Amino acid sequence: MEAEQSFWAYLSAFSETQSPLDFVLIYDNLDKFFEGALVTLQLTFLALLIGGLMAIPMALARANKISVLNPIIWVYTYAFRGTPLLVQTYLFYFGLGQFEAVRESFLWSPILSDPWWCVLIAFTLNTAAYTTEFLRGAIETTPRGEIEASVAAGMSPWLRTRLIVLPNAFRRALPAYSNEVIFTLHGSVIASTVTLQDLLGVGRWLNGRYYLAYEGFVTAMLFYMAIVFLITIAFKAAEKRFLRHLRPRVG
Amino acid sequence: MKLTKTFLASAFAVATFMTGGIAAAETLRIGVEGAYPPFSKKEADGSLSGFDIEIAQALCAELNRECELVEQEWDGMIPALLARKYDAIVASMSITEDRKKKVDFTEKYYDTPTRFIAKEGAAFDLTKEGTAGLKIGLLRGTTMQCYVEKHFPEADLKLYNTQEDVFADLVAGRLDMQLNNTLQALDGFLNTDQGAGFAFLGENLDDVSCLGEGTGIAVRKGDGLSAELNAAILAIRANGTYKTINDKYFEIDIYGK
The missing domain is CATH 3.40.190.10 (Periplasmic binding protein-like II)
Incomplete structure (x- = not known):
């Protein structure tokens, strides 16, 4: 207890006299940053989950060049990969809200009037577009031998996709997917521009409330770095497990 | 030397x-x-x-x-x-x-004074209890943010990057009220087509410690x-x-x- 107090006294004195940052203020508002981190994590991982599930059938349709679907999905992925996420979010949030027909529709009050849903929809469609394209790439690079072997073994096309093509495509896509996860996390800061109190939103709130330049941003930055660190560790572990066959054999 | x-x-x-x-x-x-x-x-x-x-x-x-x-x-x-x-x-x-x-x-x-704006005819009670849960929009990092956080801590405060976004969301119905400078509100909103159907609510606010x-x-x-x-x-x-x-x-x- 005594040690804690003296540390606290030290921190207060340090903040007031020497430090360019006010650590006391940051400490006092840490709970808000944790709440913000929760919003950030929720949005990021829900978008990745839903977007990832959407991407699988779309990537299969693209890779197998299914007649009507392939061009439609191409237009969709092109539109969402070709425009900034900020613009997409603004279109869903401010754009749709301009139309009275939208405001009077049944979708307005539960979903489209809520910034959280607007942001989730925009993030999901965005990450689904990127994931579709690199999953398509991974499916298309399936070695011919694997396909021939599965045909020779009498597998139906569906069984082949489920047991051979997709699992191996996931493996090939795994290292690239960690980038997509991190980019989606970084992109989630856009939530703060439409009033959500995500990590950056809390940082900007703190800066705005106390007219500060750094404290809010520095704290948010440390939180993002911590989250990225955890994501990197998780992918390292996943690669160790799923890409075991690619490592040199030891002993 | x-x-x-x-x-x-x-x-x-x-x-x-x-x-x-x-x-x-x-x-x-x-x-x-x-x-x-x-x-x-x-x-x-x-x-x-x-x-x-x-x-x-x-x-x-x-x-x-x-x-x-x-x-x-x-x-x-x-x-x-x-x-x-x-x-x-x-x-x-x-x-x-x-x-x-x-x-x-x-x-x-x-x-110039500061005052709330809401839908015409809205009768919100501008007290701590009366504003609980109300969605109040305003520009981030303003004197108004200080005022609402101090006097109406239970309101659902929404912070925006520009005043134009606040008005857009007030019209879209995402906000119950917005707070800003009266002259800006008149010229930037109430006297424009966008502001039709909206009006000032309550009196000019008074709190030098927040509003300056x-x-x-x-x-x-x-x-x-x-x-x-x-x-x-x-x-x-x-x-x-x-x-x-x-x-x-x-x-x-x-x-x-």
Whole structure:
């Protein structure tokens, strides 16, 4: 207890006299940053989950060049990969809200009037577009031998996709997917521009409330770095497990 | 002796370098906003106009200085001043105790009240209990944020980057109320097509500790610029320049008492 107090006294004195940052203020508002981190994590991982599930059938349709679907999905992925996420979010949030027909529709009050849903929809469609394209790439690079072997073994096309093509495509896509996860996390800061109190939103709130330049941003930055660190560790572990066959054999 | 001179010279060089060469540069850089009509707005061709903009230009003329207007979003206004992106803020900034901890202010150059806006006929009770759960929108990092957090802590406060976004969401029905400067609200919203069906709610708010004592020009602490600017404000008040600009935008004299 005594040690804690003296540390606290030290921190207060340090903040007031020497430090360019006010650590006391940051400490006092840490709970808000944790709440913000929760919003950030929720949005990021829900978008990745839903977007990832959407991407699988779309990537299969693209890779197998299914007649009507392939061009439609191409237009969709092109539109969402070709425009900034900020613009997409603004279109869903401010754009749709301009139309009275939208405001009077049944979708307005539960979903489209809520910034959280607007942001989730925009993030999901965005990450689904990127994931579709690199999953398509991974499916298309399936070695011919694997396909021939599965045909020779009498597998139906569906069984082949489920047991051979997709699992191996996931493996090939795994290292690239960690980038997509991190980019989606970084992109989630856009939530703060439409009033959500995500990590950056809390940082900007703190800066705005106390007219500060750094404290809010520095704290948010440390939180993002911590989250990225955890994501990197998780992918390292996943690669160790799923890409075991690619490592040199030891002993 | 010679050593002292060299030392002084290099110390001076370092000092000049650290102040960003402001002493050397004649150009006065003024931070302004661009989304707060009629105080500041952007014309179709991208140029800035408005009361704040013209006051800034008039002050520069009075000071006989070259001026450069630097556009900055509201929530980065004071940080950018401290980071020496510009030397003074002419952007409808209220003089408050909180801000005085970070910057120096001139005397006020105008003073207008703050008031809520809601749908016409809305009867919200402006008390702590009455505003619980109400969605109140306002510009991030303003005196209004301080006011609502202090007096209506249970309201659902929504913070925006620009005042235009606040109005857009009020119209879209995402907000129950919004709070800002009455003159800005009249010209930027209530007197426009967008503001049809909306009206002021309650009385002008009163809390000097949050809302401040008028609108001033912010400069970095200890910068002698504030004395020069004070003289310039009084000068344009006296020579009629202020009145000319004021009358262009408002029917009343917004300088206050």
